Structure formats: structure tokens, C-alpha cells
Amino acid sequence: MIPEKAYAELEKAIGADNVTREPAMLDSYSWQPFLNMSGELWVARPAAVVLPASTEEVQEVVRACNRNGLKLKALSTGWGAQGGASGDDTVLIDLRRMDRIIEIDEKNMYAVVEPYVCGGELQAECWKRGLNTHIVGAGPHASPLAGATSMHGCGNDSISMSTSSRNVLGVEWVLPSGEVLRLGSPGSGAGWFCGDGPGPSLRSIMRGTSGAFGGFGVFTKVALKLYHWPGPPTVESEGTVLDSTGELPECMSFFNCSFAGEQDSVEAMYRIGEAEIGCIQVRMVTSEFILLIMPHLFPKLVRKGGAILEFLNEAMASPFTILLAGNSPGELAYQEKVLHEIIRSCNGIAMDMSRIGPARRLMGMNLLRCTIFPTVFRFGNMFATNLDGNEALDTQNAWTHTMEGYKSAYVRAGGLIDDGGENPYMINYENNLYGHCETIYLYDHRNREHLESLEPLGFDTTLAAIEQCNVPLAAFEPVTRKLMSPLACDFNEWQKKISAAFDQNGVSDTRLYTDEEDPDYDRIDPAKLEKLKELQARFRGKERR
Amino acid sequence: MMSCVRCSSCKWIPFNQMKSARFAKNCPSIARHGFHSYSGSGRVNMGLSLLEGRSELTEKVSEVIYSCQMCGACDTHCKVYREVIDINDVLLELRAKCVEDGELLLEHMAVIDALKRENNMLGEPKAARGEWARGLGLKDVNTETVEVMFHAGCRFSYDRDLWPGVRGSVRLLQAAGFEVGTAGAEESCCGGRAYELGYRGEARNFFEDMLARVRSSGAKMLVTACADGYAAFKYLYPLEGVDLPVEVFHVTQVLERAVSGGRLRPGRLPCKVTYHDPCHLGRMGEPFLGRWEGDKRLRLRSMSRTGKNGVYQPPRSVLGSIPGLELVEMERIKQYAWCCGAGGGVIDAFPEYAAWTAAERLEEAACTGAEALVTSCPWCERAFLDAARETGSPMAVRDLNELLLEACGESEGGDP
Numbered sequence: 001m002i003p004e005k006a007y008a009e010l011e012k013a014i015g016a017d018n019v020t021r022e023p024a025m026l027d028s029y030s031w032q033p034f035l036n037m038s039g040e041l042w043v044a045r046p047a048a049v050v051l052p053a054s055t056e057e058v059q060e061v062v063r064a065c066n067r068n069g070l071k072l073k074a075l076s077t078g079w080g081a082q083g084g085a086s087g088d089d090t091v092l093i094d095l096r097r098m099d100r101i102i103e104i105d106e107k108n109m110y111a112v113v114e115p116y117v118c119g120g121e122l123q124a125e126c127w128k129r130g131l132n133t134h135i136v137g138a139g140p141h142a143s144p145l146a147g148a149t150s151m152h153g154c155g156n157d158s159i160s161m162s163t164s165s166r167n168v169l170g171v172e173w174v175l176p177s178g179e180v181l182r183l184g185s186p187g188s189g190a191g192w193f194c195g196d197g198p199g200p201s202l203r204s205i206m207r208g209t210s211g212a213f214g215g216f217g218v219f220t221k222v223a224l225k226l227y228h229w230p231g232p233p234t235v236e237s238e239g240t241v242l243d244s245t246g247e248l249p250e251c252m253s254f255f256n257c258s259f260a261g262e263q264d265s266v267e268a269m270y271r272i273g274e275a276e277i278g279c280i281q282v283r284m285v286t287s288e289f290i291l292l293i294m295p296h297l298f299p300k301l302v303r304k305g306g307a308i309l310e311f312l313n314e315a316m317a318s319p320f321t322i323l324l325a326g327n328s329p330g331e332l333a334y335q336e337k338v339l340h341e342i343i344r345s346c347n348g349i350a351m352d353m354s355r356i357g358p359a360r361r362l363m364g365m366n367l368l369r370c371t372i373f374p375t376v377f378r379f380g381n382m383f384a385t386n387l388d389g390n391e392a393l394d395t396q397n398a399w400t401h402t403m404e405g406y407k408s409a410y411v412r413a414g415g416l417i418d419d420g421g422e423n424p425y426m427i428n429y430e431n432n433l434y435g436h437c438e439t440i441y442l443y444d445h446r447n448r449e450h451l452e453s454l455e456p457l458g459f460d461t462t463l464a465a466i467e468q469c470n471v472p473l474a475a476f477e478p479v480t481r482k483l484m485s486p487l488a489c490d491f492n493e494w495q496k497k498i499s500a501a502f503d504q505n506g507v508s509d510t511r512l513y514t515d516e517e518d519p520d521y522d523r524i525d526p527a528k529l530e531k532l533k534e535l536q537a538r539f540r541g542k543e544r545r
Numbered sequence: 546m547m548s549c550v551r552c553s554s555c556k557w558i559p560f561n562q563m564k565s566a567r568f569a570k571n572c573p574s575i576a577r578h579g580f581h582s583y584s585g586s587g588r589v590n591m592g593l594s595l596l597e598g599r600s601e602l603t604e605k606v607s608e609v610i611y612s613c614q615m616c617g618a619c620d621t622h623c624k625v626y627r628e629v630i631d632i633n634d635v636l637l638e639l640r641a642k643c644v645e646d647g648e649l650l651l652e653h654m655a656v657i658d659a660l661k662r663e664n665n666m667l668g669e670p671k672a673a674r675g676e677w678a679r680g681l682g683l684k685d686v687n688t689e690t691v692e693v694m695f696h697a698g699c700r701f702s703y704d705r706d707l708w709p710g711v712r713g714s715v716r717l718l719q720a721a722g723f724e725v726g727t728a729g730a731e732e733s734c735c736g737g738r739a740y741e742l743g744y745r746g747e748a749r750n751f752f753e754d755m756l757a758r759v760r761s762s763g764a765k766m767l768v769t770a771c772a773d774g775y776a777a778f779k780y781l782y783p784l785e786g787v788d789l790p791v792e793v794f795h796v797t798q799v800l801e802r803a804v805s806g807g808r809l810r811p812g813r814l815p816c817k818v819t820y821h822d823p824c825h826l827g828r829m830g831e832p833f834l835g836r837w838e839g840d841k842r843l844r845l846r847s848m849s850r851t852g853k854n855g856v857y858q859p860p861r862s863v864l865g866s867i868p869g870l871e872l873v874e875m876e877r878i879k880q881y882a883w884c885c886g887a888g889g890g891v892i893d894a895f896p897e898y899a900a901w902t903a904a905e906r907l908e909e910a911a912c913t914g915a916e917a918l919v920t921s922c923p924w925c926e927r928a929f930l931d932a933a934r935e936t937g938s939p940m941a942v943r944d945l946n947e948l949l950l951e952a953c954g955e956s957e958g959g960d961p
Contacts, residue, residue: 018579024606025580027594028587034550041547051579077553078581096579101566120560121569140560141553237561239853243846244561365561374552374626379842381548381629446547
């Protein structure tokens with residue numbers, strides 16, 4: 001229960017209509033089953049939720065929290081458990097009223113946006129100006145500001161437009177003290193064009209190892225790098241996702257590429273990166289697509305004809321989809337020629353899906369706006385990923401097999417839904433700078449058995465990550481962070497020092513930023529525990545050497 | 546309710562349809578009030594909290610539940626990604642729960658009291674219900690057998706500003722050769738709005754009344770000019786097990802056939818208009834598809850109300866048949882349309898919020914360059930007329946039937 005004095009101060013700061021402590025309304029912020037790896041469905045009910053409309057109002061709220069010993073946590077669209085409060089003394093700062101696109105600078109190719117602008121909105125505005133913006137793999141409902149400042153933010157278009165954290169050109173940040181700090185060129189009043197100045201360049205401090213997930217003040221504006229858009233100002237599309245109809249813009253085509261073997265597929269991805277072609281590129285597995293378009297048929301296939309799926313997965317080993325976009329028919333023809341040459345040399349087949357009417361109409365807009373991927377919810381009700389890190393494509397490819405081993409064991413035990421394959425989501429960044437892979441597993445969060453498998457699966461995959469020298473992005477979980485930090489340059493010790501320096505009253509809800517928790521050792525298989533100790537000793541030793 | 550993953554899709558129009566940031570949002574409730582609990586997802590989450598006993602239904606929660614036009618936009622976008630959630634049904638249940646627990650809004654209680662007393666949503670005298678039709682030469686379905694039973698609906702029956710539209714509907718039907726009758730003063734509310742307010746017992750009485758009248762009329766077709774009525778007949782009645790023994794049409798569907806069949810021949814009417822899809826004729830007017838038994842994850846797409854089977858093309862075909870008329874579309878159309886603000890009892894309980902919602906739509910209409918906003922629902926028309934007056938918007942608001950009548954060179958006969 002929030003103290004009366006504190007609540008009155010919040011009301012005074014931003015108006016009574018913009019503050020609530022009504023339990024049912026607060027619970028609408030507590031229902032967070034997605035990415036809730038604890039197996040719980042509700043997170044803590046916050047003390048209050050506030051709706052500031054400006055940077056100044058955010059400052060007022062932060063100061064009120066400081067004065068009253070309350071924690072604070074900001075959220076934008078609030079999808080996933082990371083958007084919830086950690087305790088009942090936390091004030092959630094819902095940034096929904098800060099939803100303005102402040103500026104789109106066509107000449108210098110950047111946009112300045114507030115937290116509640118979603119990727120779809122920004123892209124729609126960019127297209128009208130011949131520009132494009134990166135949309136995270138989670139989909140166009142996610143906040144570009146959140147991805148850029150507080151999370152990771154990879155996506156299907158990362159091959160051409162990188163990842164959110166690398167597109168930041170300037171930030172306005174309300175620190176946990178309530179002061180405003182502007183990073184990058186806006187810090188010197190020089191405009192929003194460069195993340196490294198003139199002005200303070202504090203991008204690493206702002207993000208830490210994988211973003212502070214709302215646990216380090218409030219980001220109120222961000223400047224994002226924009227890219228060239230060779231398509232028209234709008235793309236007409238009707239229907240929803242699976243029955244959508246819309247034409248692919250001129251000078252664009254997309255291909256499904258499949259290979260004799262998975263190494264061929266990885267090699268092709270490398271070469272595509274080197275050739276600097278492609279607007280969108282993403283690897284998904286055959287069975288997942290079948291599942292999406294035929295959910296009623298899929299369980300029968302798995303139950304009665306698993307071999308068919310196995311055959312399809314083998315026959316189309318490690319396929320990926322690539323969308324090419326040219327400024328002219330000639331440029332598109334060049335890119336297609338390069339693609340065919342690469343695929344041929346890698347023992348593969350590139351099927352031009354854009355020549356197939358239904359596929360073109362179905363997939364065009366869904367690829368360009370990244371709208372099809374959240375349909376992964378359709379069958380299982382819920383999905384989770386191991387949220388792997390960013391490494392070379394080879395490393396990431398190997399990781400899919402590791403994950404498949406764990407995943408299939410849990411599927412066999414009834415802890416996950418059988419989706420018929422590995423289902424890695426694998427993309428290439430910035431023409432081969434690095435790659436990213438997440439293995440998707442489907443479950444139904446209404447099923448207790450499924451929920452109970454999440455924690456042990458998370459522990460298993462963390463163990464595997466340590467063994468393979470991977471740093472999972474899921475280091476935002478306190479347990480994973482505690483296990484991983486000592487093995488990776490004690491990154492969390494640095495984060496804690498930074499947090500303490502900027503947040504002297506400890507006002508931020510730091511559960512997903514710096515907090516650490518021990519795993520429930522009583523529930524862990526002793527053999528796995530032994531393995532953990534062995535790995536910790538091995539890698540700590542290496543680090544010391 | 547547990548299936549909601551809180552992705553927030555329910556707050557925007559489907560992303561593939563997004564053409565600008567200005568008109569990207571789909572839910573008036575959260576756009577106006579801000580807290581997540583005012584969205585489709587938030588109401589579902591609150592419902593689960595109530596169901597699990599984590600929180601209680603209070604006056605404030607009831608206010609949140611009723612600050613919703615029941616426009617169905619949240620459900621349409623949710624269905625893009627999910628088969629398992631029917632947000633609209635959850636919203637209906639929440640309202641029924643409010644009534645069951647006595648957490649009522651005074652404004653709605655007054656409306657329901659008047660409905661029980663006068664058989665209409667406006668509290669007007671029931672004896673005056675048929676006055677709009679004076680001089681039209683309509684048959685009396687209470688005493689005569691008719692081919693077409695015409696249901697005017699409460700708003701059209703009593704709102705004199707809108708009489709040219711409803712009288713125009715009838716004139717056009719007659720001009721197209723239909724033999725039309727009404728129940729006159731005996732016509733009563735369809736009960737749809739009462740059902741949406743959660744007053745199911747009262748609504749059920751009106752459903753039964755309508756069923757009896759339709760049966761006795763001998764009509765083959767039930768035609769209504771009211772989008773709310775249309776949605777009630779097509780969805781709520783069968784949902785409650787009330788099967789009307791007639792084909793149900795919105796008047797625009799019949800007029801589309803009349804125009805395409807050459808029974809109506811509109812003349813030249815140079816103007817530039819945009820069309821507003823009424824929610825209850827569009828996504829909320831989709832027919833009841835039956836109850837899906839078993840795991841909803843496996844529900845066939847054809848059994849899912851996705852919004853795409855609403856009445857969208859008939860009004861556009863009618864407008865397209867008028868020579869010289871240019872139809873320019875807004876960004877949010879068909880199943881993605883922004884609501885007029887009047888629905889779900891909002892116009893009664895929260896008139897300012899209703900006016901704000903309508904004003905948003907008028908702005909969107911103005912962006913098309915149209916000189917008039919055309920619609921085919923009396924509730925929408927009233928909401929837009931009021932908002933235009935309050936905001937000083939120069940946008941003319943026209944009823945589609947009135948426009949077609951003018952193009953056909955017919956007259957609705959003037960004020961009765």
C-alpha cells in the first residue's frame with residue numbers, strides 16, 4: 001500500500017487522473033506470463049502506476065519517489081515480465097502518454113522519438129519520406145526507444161539495418177536522481193546526429209551488458225539512425241496476417257533458400273553478408289511454418305506422421321528467407337544474380353517465392369513490417385527462447401543443436417509442446433559483423449507441467465552456455481546473472497558500481513539490471529550442480545590466468 | 546482470459562494497415578484514458594484478477610469497464626495473432642458481472658428504466674415511435690402480412706434530425722419495388738444495447754418480443770437501417786439462442802442489390818465524400834458462427850470472428866454507383882475503422898468522451914479532403930453531428946440513404 005503522502009505528491013506532480021492505486025487496475029500491469037521464466041504468471045502488484053506526459057513530469061515523479069523511499073520502474077509497451085514491478089513498493093511509470101515522433105530529419109537520416117512510439121508507427125512515417133527504420137524481431141508493437149536504450153533489439157532486418165543498440169544517435173535520460181542527462185551530440189546542444197558526441201558518450205554505461213530493463217532511470221527521448229527505403233510511401237495490404245493480401249512493392253523479391261547441409265546454409269549466410277545484398281534475412285525451420293499456417297493439422301502430423309516432418313526438416317536443412325530490395329529493376333536483377341550464384345555455390349536452391357502469387361501476397365508486408373513472427377504464439381499460446389547472445393554464425397549454428405538436445409528432452413517428458421523441430425530463429429547482423437540465434441520453444445502457460453519445466457530448462461541451458469562460452473542475453477535474470485557474471489569479467493560488479501554512482505538513494509527497481517539470486521539448489525539435480533561447480537572452477541581459473 | 550500475453554496489439558490497428566502515426570491507434574478507450582486497464586488486454590487482465598479473487602469489483606473498476614464503446618477493434622487485432630481469445634465476449638461478461646453485483650452506472654440505470662417503461666433507449670414516449678413513418682404508406686406488420694419488415698431502431702425513430710435518412714431508406718426500398726411494413730408505435734428496441742450494458746434479463750425480453758413480432762408478420766426479410774439492431778439480430782440473438790425465422794439485412798445490403806440489378810438508377814451527384822464504417826455493421830456485425838467446442842487453439846479460421854465478414858462493400862458499392870461522386874477512403878477503414886464514440890453506452894454515461902472519439906474521426910475524415918462524411922448508422926450520425934457542432938468542424942455529415950435518394954431524384958416526402 002502506497003503511503004498517502006507519497007500518493008498525494010504523485011497526484012500533485014502529474015494530476016490525479018494520471019495516477020492510480022486501484023488494485024484491479026494495478027493487476028492489469030501484473031499479469032505478465034511472457035518471458036516469465038520463474039513459471040509464475042503474475043508479477044508483483046506495483047504500489048501505483050503513473051502516466052507522465054513529458055520529461056518534466058517524469059522528473060517530478062522520480063523526485064517524488066526519491067523523497068518517499070519508493071522504487072520506480074519505467075515501461076513503454078510493457079510486453080513481458082520485464083515490464084512489471086519487482087515489489088509492491090515500486091511505482092510503475094507507464095510512458096504511454098509520451099508517444100510523439102518529435103522529428104524525422106530526412107537529410108541526416110535520423111528520427112527522434114518518445115518511449116511509446118511503436119516500431120510500426122515509426123516505419124509508416126519513415127516510408128513516406130523514403131526512409132526505413134529497424135524493427136525488432138518481437139514485432140512492430142515494440143518500442144524502438146526501449147530496444148535502443150534498455151534491451152538488445154535484434155530483428156529480421158538486422159542484415160541491412162543492424163540492431164537497436166547500434167542505431168542510437170542520442171538519448172535524453174532522466175537519471176534516478178531526477179536530473180536530465182543528454183548523451184551523444186544532444187549533450188552539447190549540437191543536435192541529435194551522433195551517439196558519441198560532441199557531448200558525453202555514455203552508451204556503455206547506459207546499457208551495461210544487456211540493457212537495464214527499466215532499472216536505471218527513465219529514457220524519455222532517443223535519436224535513431226534511419227536507412228534508405230527503396231519502396232513506395234505506403235504498401236496496401238488487406239486482411240490479417242495469415243489471410244493477408246498485399247502486393248510486394250516493385251523492385252523487391254524474396255526467396256526461400258534451402259541446402260544440402262546446414263554448413264552450406266551458414267556458408268551462404270556468410271557470403272550474402274560479404275556481398276552486401278539483402279534487406280531482410282531470417283532463418284526459420286520448415287515445421288514452424290507448417291505449424292503456423294495449419295495449426296489444426298500440425299498435431300496430427302506430429303502424432304501420426306512425425307517422420308514426415310523429420311523428412312521435411314532434413315530435406316530443407318537450415319532454410320532461410322531473404323528479401324532483396326533494389327532501387328531499380330537493374331539493381332534488383334544484380335542482387336538476384338548474386339544471390340543465385342551464392343546459393344548455387346553452396347549446394348542450395350533459391351526458390352523465388354515472390355513469383356508465387358499467394359506467397360507474395362501473404363508474405364510481402366508481413367516480412368517488411370515484421371508482423372508474422374509474433375504469430376509464434378498461435379499454437380502454443382506462449383513461447384520462450386533461450387535468448388542467446390551474439391557471436392559468429394558458426395557458433396550460433398552449433399548452439400541450435402545444443403538447445404535442440406535439451407528441448408527435445410523436455411518435449412519427450414511433456415514439459416513443452418512438440419513443434420516438430422529445432423526452430424531456431426537465426427539472423428545475420430550488419431553483413432556478418434555477427435549473428436544471433438534463439439531457439440524457440442512452445443508451451444502453454446495454462447499447463448502447470450509446462451510452467452514447471454521453465455526453471456530447470458533455464459538452468460540447463462545456462463549450464464550449456466557456460467560450457468560453450470556463450471553469454472546468454474537472458475543474463476537479465478538475477479539467477480543467470482549471478483552464475484554468469486563471475487565468468488565474464490565480473491560484469492555485474494561493474495554494473496552495481498555504476499548503478500550506485502547514479503542512483504544514490506537506490507530508487508530504481510534493479511531486479512533485471514543488477515540484482516543477483518542463488519538458484520534453488522534443493523531443486524537442482526546433484527549431477528548438474530556438480531557440473532556447474534566444475535565449470536565455475538574451470539572458467540574462473542582461466543580468467544585468473 | 547489466461548491466454549492474453551499482454552502484447553498490446555489490441556491498442557493499435559493491425560500493423561500491416563498502419564499508414565501514419567497519427568491514425569495508428571484503434572482503441573478510443575486507452576487512447577483517451579491511458580492506463581493499460583482501459584485496453585482490451587487490460588480489461589481481460591482485470592477480469593482474471595476479479596475471477597481469481599485478487600481484487601474486487603469497485604465503483605472505479607466498473608467505470609473502467611464501462612468506459613468502452615464495445616467497438617470490437619481490440620478483438621480484431623488480437624485475432625491477427627491469436628485464436629484463443631474472444632475479447633468481445635469477455636467484455637460482455639464483465640458488464641454482466643457489474644449488473645449482477647450491482648456496480649452500476651446511474652446513467653445506464655436511467656436508460657434501462659426508460660427502456661422498460663417506453664421500450665426505447667432514448668426514454669421517448671412509446672406512442673410516438675411510429676411518427677417518423679407518417680405519410681410513407683407503410684403496411685402495419687401487426688395486422689398485415691408483408692414481404693419486408695422494416696425495423697427503424699430507437700435512434701432513427703425519435704431523432705428528428707435523422708428522419709430524412711430513415712425515411713429515405715424506406716422510399717428507396719419502395720422505389721426498388723419492395724412491399725414494406727413496420728410495427729409503428731408497437732416497434733420496440735432490439736435489446737442489443739441493453740445486452741451490451743450487461744442487462745441480459747431485460748435484453749432477453751426484447752429479443753423474445755422481436756421474435757414474436759417477426760413470426761406473426763409473415764415477413765421473408767427483416768431489414769433494418771440501424772447498425773446496432775443489425776449486430777443484435779446477427780450476433781446477439783443467436784448467441785442467446787434466439788433464431789429469427791427470416792433473412793436479416795442492413796438496408797445498404799438491399800440497396801446494393803437494387804442498384805446493381807437496375808431497380809434504382811442514381812443520377813449525377815458531384816461531390817467528394819468519405820465513408821465511416823459503423824462498428825456494429827462491420828466487425829461487430831459479423832454473424833454468430835456457433836460455439837467452438839474444445840481447444841480454441843485449433844479453432845478453424847472460418848469459425849473465428851476476425852472482423853473481415855462485416856458489411857463493408859455494400860455501402861461502398863452504393864456510393865460507387867452514383868455518377869460524379871468520388872469516394873476517398875480514410876486510413877482506418879472496414880474492420881480497422883475507428884469508432885464514432887457512441888457505442889456501448891458511452892454516449893449516455895460519458896458524453897464528453899464520446900464527443901472526443903467522434904472528433905478524432907472527423908479529423909481523420911478531413912485529412913482525406915472530403916467535403917462530407919457519409920455513414921449508415923443513426924448512432925454514428927448523431928455522434929458526428931454533435932461533435933461537428935461542438936468542434937466547429939466544417940465536415941458535413943450525411944446519411945448514405947439520404948444521399949442515394951437525392952441521387953435518384955426522389956424525395957423522402959418532407960417532415961411528417
